[in-house]
Amino acid sequence: MALPEFDYIAAKSLEEASQLMVSMGSECVVMSGGTDVILQIPKNVAKGMKTVIDLKTIPGLTRLDFVDGEGLYVGANTKLFDIQSSPVVLDKMPAVAQAAHYVGSNQVRRKGTMVGSICNASPTGDCGAILLAMNAKVKIQSSEGTREVAMDDFWPGFKKIAADKKKGELVTEIFIPELKSGEGSAYFKHAVRKAMDLAIIGVAAWVKMDGKKVADCRIAVAGGDVTIVRGKKAEEMIIGRELTDELIEKVAEQASAEMNPRSSLRASAEYRYDMIRVYTKRAINKAVETMKA
Amino acid sequence: MKKIIHFTLNGEPVEALAPVNMTMVDFLRKEMHLTGTKRGCEEGECGACTILLDGRAVPSCIMLAMEADGHEITTIEGVKKNGVLHPVQQEFMDKWALQCGFCTPGMIMSALSLLNENPNPTEEEIRDGIAGNLCRCTGYVKIVEAIDCAAKKLAKAKEAEA
Numbered sequence: 001m002a003l004p005e006f007d008y009i010a011a012k013s014l015e016e017a018s019q020l021m022v023s024m025g026s027e028c029v030v031m032s033g034g035t036d037v038i039l040q041i042p043k044n045v046a047k048g049m050k051t052v053i054d055l056k057t058i059p060g061l062t063r064l065d066f067v068d069g070e071g072l073y074v075g076a077n078t079k080l081f082d083i084q085s086s087p088v089v090l091d092k093m094p095a096v097a098q099a100a101h102y103v104g105s106n107q108v109r110r111k112g113t114m115v116g117s118i119c120n121a122s123p124t125g126d127c128g129a130i131l132l133a134m135n136a137k138v139k140i141q142s143s144e145g146t147r148e149v150a151m152d153d154f155w156p157g158f159k160k161i162a163a164d165k166k167k168g169e170l171v172t173e174i175f176i177p178e179l180k181s182g183e184g185s186a187y188f189k190h191a192v193r194k195a196m197d198l199a200i201i202g203v204a205a206w207v208k209m210d211g212k213k214v215a216d217c218r219i220a221v222a223g224g225d226v227t228i229v230r231g232k233k234a235e236e237m238i239i240g241r242e243l244t245d246e247l248i249e250k251v252a253e254q255a256s257a258e259m260n261p262r263s264s265l266r267a268s269a270e271y272r273y274d275m276i277r278v279y280t281k282r283a284i285n286k287a288v289e290t291m292k293a
Numbered sequence: 294m295k296k297i298i299h300f301t302l303n304g305e306p307v308e309a310l311a312p313v314n315m316t317m318v319d320f321l322r323k324e325m326h327l328t329g330t331k332r333g334c335e336e337g338e339c340g341a342c343t344i345l346l347d348g349r350a351v352p353s354c355i356m357l358a359m360e361a362d363g364h365e366i367t368t369i370e371g372v373k374k375n376g377v378l379h380p381v382q383q384e385f386m387d388k389w390a391l392q393c394g395f396c397t398p399g400m401i402m403s404a405l406s407l408l409n410e411n412p413n414p415t416e417e418e419i420r421d422g423i424a425g426n427l428c429r430c431t432g433y434v435k436i437v438e439a440i441d442c443a444a445k446k447l448a449k450a451k452e453a454e455a
């Protein structure tokens with residue numbers, strides 16, 4: 001397939017990329033792995049895009065560090081493949097490694113990044129739900145400075161992100177708080193094929209147990225709305241209560257009821273409602289089973 | 294628009310004037326005249342275009358030629374060394390792990406990457422390693438066998454070396 005004409009700039013620094021974004025506005029698009037961006041070039045050129053700004057040539061953005069007492073830092077150019085196969089991530093936050101592993105195929109994951117995944121802002125993206133459930137924070141940088149945005153505020157609407165392109169804002173890092181004693185998390189994707197298939201729905205859960213009681217909980221659903229969203233009423237229902245199978249059943253029904261999935265080629269809304277219920281149960285159960293001692 | 298890129302292609306340094314709006318798979322096939330890398334879906338789904346970028350298998354249809362600048366690229370043409378097939382290539386032949394052969398170059402590049410990252414893969418890990426490579430002929434059984442045998446041969450060769 002011949003691509004339409006456009007320019008390509010390999011950015012050498014964040015400042016350079018930011019300044020280019022400010023001067024070009026909607027005529028540019030930034031990419032890291034490019035696995036989404038390159039496929040969208042024809043559509044974007046038709047809408048006036050003239051330049052692709054490559055961020056992967058910016059040094060220092062490939063961080064993948066676990067800091068004890070803090071959590072995991074993931075850079076903007078850190079590949080999904082390196083996250084899925086990192087011994088420390090597999091050990092400290094297996095659900096994050098699993099979520100990364102769910103994306104596409106190994107080839108896609110050797111090129112694609114976690115930051116690209118959340119910036120793509122797909123409502124069925126595989127990295128977003130676990131990051132939202134684990135209360136991750138996103139670092140956004142521009143020439144005006146650096147700010148931190150909670151995952152809760154990262155997607156203001158369908159396919160929208162908190163980083164403002166016109167102001168030259170770029171996501172530079174994701175921070176995921178470590179799991180403390182009594183805390184566990186899990187993400188399940190439901191798709192037709194095991195590999196190379198977008199999620200019909202996905203559910204992530206984070207729980208904090210206090211003995212038999214649930215001290216805190218966050219449930220995040222992909223494919224349930226125009227963005228990945230939390231099941232806040234379901235969370236309220238489970239927090240402070242003793243965990244039983246009946247309670248999990250009710251909470252899963254609630255999580256499903258408060259979603260607003262659509263019918264698409266991939267699945268009907270009804271099917272999605274039901275699968276959100278089933279996978280919420282699984283995610284809560286697994287989060288508790290894999291909880292840190 | 295064209296820009297100059299420098300990269301290593303199958304061990305040889307290359308300086309090329311590459312069109313900015315060209316994907317790597319097209320660049321390899323049309324400009325470098327290396328047609329071993331196949332073009333299938335052009336959407337990252339089928340794996341026919343898989344090449345090694347700094348030793349790691351990636352889809353070259355969702356890669357711009359510009360992204361090769363400063364990197365090491367290996368295509369199926371660069372896998373044979375001194376006229377000798379790589380054990381993965383040899384096993385694909387010995388085990389009849391191909392029929393039409395369209396998926397084979399990509400399959401082999403994925404296998405090479407997998408064996409670099411994980412020299413002793415389980416069957417499940419082999420299947421995960423090639424999950425991004427579609428084959429419409431073989432049913433995968435022989436492909437998995439070939440990769441498994443190549444892994445064992447490579448491990449033996451390493452042992453002998455040590």
Ligand SMILES: Cc1cc2nc3c(=O)[nH]c(=O)nc-3n(C[C@H](O)[C@H](O)[C@H](O)COP(=O)(O)OP(=O)(O)OC[C@H]3O[C@@H](n4cnc5c(N)ncnc54)[C@H](O)[C@@H]3O)c2cc1C
Nearest residue numbers: 032033034035036037104112113116117119125126171337
């Ligand atoms: C064959 C195939 C299969 C796939 N399967 C799945 C799947 O199963 N599950 C799934 O979730 N996804 C899937 N994807 C999409 C997946 O999300 C992306 O491929 C990948 O995670 C994106 O990473 P990237 O670095 O390539 O992003 P890019 O393509 O570089 O960028 C993606 C978006 O983020 C923006 N962006 C990138 N970096 C930044 C930054 N630092 N700051 C601000 N904005 C930025 C870009 O402008 C673009 O809008 C698939 C894609 C392909 C091609």
Ligand code: FES
Nearest residue numbers: 333334335340354
């Ligand atoms: S042609 Fe690249 S993955 Fe199909």
Ligand code: FES
Nearest residue numbers: 392396428429430
């Ligand atoms: S041998 Fe024909 S597609 Fe694999």
